């Protein structure tokens with residue numbers, strides 16, 4: 001049996017007619033930059049997140065970068081981010097001219113270890129970017145409390161967690177992206193909500209930030225040739241917006257299908273010694289963008305699964321403080337032991353809404369054989 005790592009084709013097969021209709025509508029209309037399609041998708045996405053505003057961008061990286069720019073973060077400033085995330089989180093800080101300051105992650109949720117944030121705060125710290133890694137939100141209650149005490153901004157990196165939720169102490173559930181100043185999403189094709197190309201989104205409930213972000217993402221203009229700041233061409237593509245708007249209506253159902261698949265994985269993996277399955281906090285929902293398990297001899301197991309046509313990915317083999325791109329920051333091996341351990345042991349198993357129980361059982365059996373031979 002051949003098992004892909006993810007399967008967007010299955011989603012698109014089901015939506016073929018709808019997507020083709022939308023494609024034809026956009027082509028017929030001939031408006032390909034911003035316009036009604038982008039506005040409608042922004043409105044729907046803001047509603048989905050429970051935010052007042054949403055601003056479409058060209059990618060998740062652009063969203064993170066624009067968020068920092070809109071908050072006035074730049075040269076001389078420091079921004080706290082996890083040492084273990086996709087590198088774009090750090091790149092956005094660097095593009096803004098600020099310095100990323102890494103903090104280790106927890107060994108269960110793989111999100112920021114909030115007990116280690118305080119030590120990383122200096123008089124230059126301006127913001128924290130919690131990353132809701134693999135689909136589970138970071139501990140926003142602790143992060144919001146620290147940010148409040150130290151007057152820091154919060155930019156949530158929600159690139160992997162569309163539709164995940166967090167329960168606040170008052171018992172209310174909030175969609176991820178909504179608890180900080182700005183939430184940043186990616187619509188990279190394999191994400192829980194993925195485009196047919198690149199795309200991203202900013203959400204906020206702050207009107208001043210919304211106005212600033214709209215200007216920044218569209219060449220710094222307030223009308224066609226009136227540019228009030230040095231902005232960027234970082235717009236969400238109109239065709240992508242129209243296609244994503246169709247896909248958004250299926251996101252909740254797809255997230256539920258991922259959660260069901262995760263439940264099956266948990267059940268079939270529970271008797272295999274040495275496999276650490278994802279841990280979910282009670283006050284959070286997890287949308288399993290990635291189903292990452294920790295195992296001994298990871299690289300050997302990876303090889304063995306790939307020989308059986310089971311596609312896995314390592315998210316991520318190298319933490320950010322050990323990346324050559326950031327060698328000038330002066331971090332060393334051993335600085336963030338949990339990030340380094342997770343980078344050594346993690347393997348992402350095939351996960352997508354349409355994965356079948358038989359496929360999950362096949363992966364689990366192959367994993368068992370790989371671990372015991």
Ligand SMILES: Cc1ncc(COP(=O)(O)O)c(C=O)c1O
Pocket residue numbers: 059060061062085086088089131157159160185186187188198199200
């Ligand atoms: C955690 C995280 N942050 C940021 C990004 C950047 O998003 P994009 O690829 O849309 O620029 C990604 C996407 O891979 C991501 O996983």
